[in-house]
Amino acid sequence: MTETEQHGAPRTLDVQCCIVGGGPAGMMLGYLLARAGIETAVLEKHADFFRDFRGDTVHPSTLQVMDELGLIDDFLKLPHDKLQKLEGYFGTTKLRLADISRTGAKHPFIAFMPQWDFLNFLRDKGQRYPKLKVLMSTEATDLIWANRGVCGVEARDGDGPLAINARLVVACDGRHSTVRACAGLDVEEIGAPMDVLWFRVGKGTETESVLARIEAGQMMITLDRGDYWQCAYVIAKGQYDAVKARGLDAFRANICHLAPILKSTIADIKSWDDVKLLTVAINRLKRWTRPGLLCIGDAAHAMSPVGGVGVNLAVQDAVAAANLLAEKLRNGTPSEAELGAVRKRREFPMRVTQAMQVMVQNNVVTMALKPGGAPIKPPLFARIINAVPWLQGWTARFLAIGVRPEHVHSREVE
Ligand SMILES: Cc1cc2nc3c(=O)[nH]c(=O)nc-3n(C[C@H](O)[C@H](O)[C@H](O)COP(=O)(O)OP(=O)(O)OC[C@H]3O[C@@H](n4cnc5c(N)ncnc54)[C@H](O)[C@@H]3O)c2cc1C
Numbered sequence: 260m261t262e263t264e265q266h267g268a269p270r271t272l273d274v275q276c277c278i279v280g281g282g283p284a285g286m287m288l289g290y291l292l293a294r295a296g297i298e299t300a301v302l303e304k305h306a307d308f309f310r311d312f313r314g315d316t317v318h319p320s321t322l323q324v325m326d327e328l329g330l331i332d333d334f335l336k337l338p339h340d341k342l343q344k345l346e347g348y349f350g351t352t353k354l355r356l357a358d359i360s361r362t363g364a365k366h367p368f369i370a371f372m373p374q375w376d377f378l379n380f381l382r383d384k385g386q387r388y389p390k391l392k393v394l395m396s397t398e399a400t401d402l403i404w405a406n407r408g409v410c411g412v413e414a415r416d417g418d419g420p421l422a423i424n425a426r427l428v429v430a431c432d433g434r435h436s437t438v439r440a441c442a443g444l445d446v447e448e449i450g451a452p453m454d455v456l457w458f459r460v461g462k463g464t465e466t467e468s469v470l471a472r473i474e475a476g477q478m479m480i481t482l483d484r485g486d487y488w489q490c491a492y493v494i495a496k497g498q499y500d501a502v503k504a505r506g507l508d509a510f511r512a513n514i515c516h517l518a519p520i521l522k523s524t525i526a527d528i529k530s531w532d533d534v535k536l537l538t539v540a541i542n543r544l545k546r547w548t549r550p551g552l553l554c555i556g557d558a559a560h561a562m563s564p565v566g567g568v569g570v571n572l573a574v575q576d577a578v579a580a581a582n583l584l585a586e587k588l589r590n591g592t593p594s595e596a597e598l599g600a601v602r603k604r605r606e607f608p609m610r611v612t613q614a615m616q617v618m619v620q621n622n623v624v625t626m627a628l629k630p631g632g633a634p635i636k637p638p639l640f641a642r643i644i645n646a647v648p649w650l651q652g653w654t655a656r657f658l659a660i661g662v663r664p665e666h667v668h669s670r671e672v673e
Contacts, residue, residue, distance in 0.1 A: 270421045274300045274392070275588050277412050277425035279399040279438050281308070283374070284556025284573035285431030286381040286393075287324075291581035293391030294328075296672030297588050300423060301391070302414055304398035308375035308382075313537075315371050315482075315489070316567035319359065319659045321574045322366035327667040330384055331366070337380060339372040340485050345655070347471030349637035354645035356471075359659050361652025369659060371484055374570065397421065402428065402441045408550030409442065426592040428552045429580065431573075434540060436558035442549050449541040449613060451563050452625050454499060456492040457535045459484070463523035472517045475634050478627040479517050488521060490514070491537075491564065495628045499536050507531065539563055541613055547602040550595045555580055559602075560609045563616040565624075566658050572609060578665035579604045585669040608662040615657070 276292050278285045281303030289301035317339070325331045345357040359367045385391045396416055403411035403422060411424040430438035439446075462485075472479045478493040492514060494502055502510060507528065515522045528534065543560040547553060556573035580601045587593040622638060637645075644650045 270418070272300060272392075272421060272423045274298045274423060274425050276300075276427045276429065277302065277423045278429045278431055279412060280430070280432035280436075280556075280558070281305075281378065281382075281393060281395070282431060282433055282556065282573065283314075283377065283570045284558075284577050285429070286378050286385075287574050287577035288429060288431060288555070288580055289391055289393065290328075290381050290385045290388075291577060291667070291669055292585060292588070293385060293388035294671050295581065295585035295589075295669045296390060297585060298390045299392065300425070301393045302397045302399050302412065302423070303393065303395050306396045308378040310375065314374055314567070314570045315484075316570060317370040317372055317377060318568070318571040318661075319362065319364035319366050319368070320661050320664050321571050322370065323364065323660075323664070324574060324578055324667060326365060330380075333384070334380060335366075335370070337372060337376050338485075339370040340483060341368040341370060342470075342482075343368050344468065344651075345470050345658075346468055347473065347641075348469055349473050349641060350475075350635040352637050353469065354637055354641050355651055356641060356644050357655035357658055358648065358651035359655040361649065362656045362659060364656075364660055369567070371482060371489075377570075399432065399437055402438065402552070409552040412438075426551070427584070427588060427598075430552065430554040430558040431556050431577075432558050434542075434557040434561040436554065438552070439544065439554050439558055442552055442554075444547075444549070444554065445545045446542050447545055449543070449617060451539040451541050452496055452620055453493050453628060454496055454539050455537040455564055456494060456499070456502070457490070457537060458492070458528055458533055459487045459489050460521055460527040461487050461524040463520070465520055467520050473623065473627045473635050474517055476628065476630060477513060477517050478624060479514065481518055481521070488524075490518075490521070493624060493628065496539075503531060510534075537564065541616060543609065543613065548595050548598040551592060553580065553584075553598045553601060555601065555605070559605075560613070562613065563620065565616040565619045566612070568612055568658070568661065571661065572612065575608065575661065575665045576601070576605050578667055581669040582665070582667070604663075611662045 275298040278301045292299040325334045343359045399412045401413040414421045480491040482489040511525045540561045555576035562569040
């Protein structure tokens with residue numbers, strides 16, 4: 260890894276792989292490639308990983324990867340909450356929809372952990388690999404091209420412009436990816452009927468294991484985070500301004516009606532500043548590659564929050580990319596066909612998962628949010644799952660382990 264600066268000339272950095280974006284996909288891929296002996300730079304535009312809540316669900320598939328990397332014991336020492344049984348209220352009927360203890364997973368629970376703890380952990384553990392360089396406060400602004408292929412990234416940090424030359428650039432810069440836009444890659448929008456308002460309120464003396472609450476015209480998720488509730492209030496697409504116009508008191512009252520357990524602490528929502536809007540999108544790239552460039556994670560496919568799978572799919576993409584490309588990168592620049600193997604491996608799980616999200620959106624979310632809708636009755640599929648415990652293991656497996664789970668095959672090079 261060499262960095263050069265000549266008087267007056269732009270600074271340059273030469274690496275084998277340049278990863279843009281230090282989210283779950285980028286940090287995991289950076290860790291795996293450096294572990295495999297590949298000179299890797301991860302560019303993260305923010306100065307740190309501390310950002311608003313944005314996906315704290317570490318599923319058994321990701322815990323399995325941490326286990327295979329020998330990191331699981333230290334990882335589970337970080338503060339986290341565990342969830343095994345996913346239950347919801349449909350109107351007044353409480354149903355169990357998934358039970359992770361029935362999946363056979365080695366770590367059979369979802370670990371709720373702030374995403375910044377997860378990312379800081381990967382960065383700290385990655386320090387043992389000298390080939391990993393995590394460049395914070397470094398924003399990719401453009402791609403460098405040669406012979407119609409990508410051969411690096413133009414970036415900017417606190418000292419000004421920086422050119423990073425690389426055999427491979429991997430876009431892990433999320434759903435608003437700059438890199439994929441610079442590469443002219445087309446996005447196919449699938450669409451979502453809802454947006455989500457995230458907020459947290461303190462815990463009172465009571466607790467409840469219920470995750471989802473659905474009533475005519477309203478839907479909410481409540482995640483028990485130990486000393487507070489992380490809540491997701493689902494609204495019809497584009498309706499945030501209308502919700503705001505009805506006022507904070509009406510918003511608080513709706514929440515307490517849906518989840519009476521929040522009554523004693525609802526005053527923690529003091530203003531709209533305490534409420535964050537997630538504009539829900541489901542989309543995917545038609546093509547994930549250009550010569551010298553690969554997109555993975557949200558940059559290749561934004562997921563709906565249904566199932567809380569976005570972080571875990573991003574990690575699975577990273578594991579597959581390292582498995583398929585580490586050796587190729589050691590020997591040179593992977594061909595576009597070799598990069599395409601990552602898409603071939605990951606497209607099926609991504610499409611099946613998005614199809615499940617669309618099914619839930621169309622059948623549960625749309626029904627729940629219908630204005631003036633009839634009182635909610637649990638859908639037939641939910642009643643069947645609740646009645647047949649082994650089916651709860653299947654739904655949990657789909658959600659928590661996913662389709663075609665990845666295992667770490669890239670080897671460690673000391
Ligand atoms: C409010 C919210 C709640 C969510 N809830 C859940 C949940 O409960 N469970 C779940 O699994 N998923 C959830 N998600 C989705 C989940 O966060 C994403 O699917 C996941 O983080 C995708 O990982 P990624 O690494 O592909 O992209 P991201 O996590 O988006 O990371 C991209 C990174 O790239 C950086 N970046 C962007 N542009 C540049 C640039 N030009 N140069 C350098 N760096 C750049 C960004 O700062 C960011 O750190 C939620 C998302 C949001 C917004």
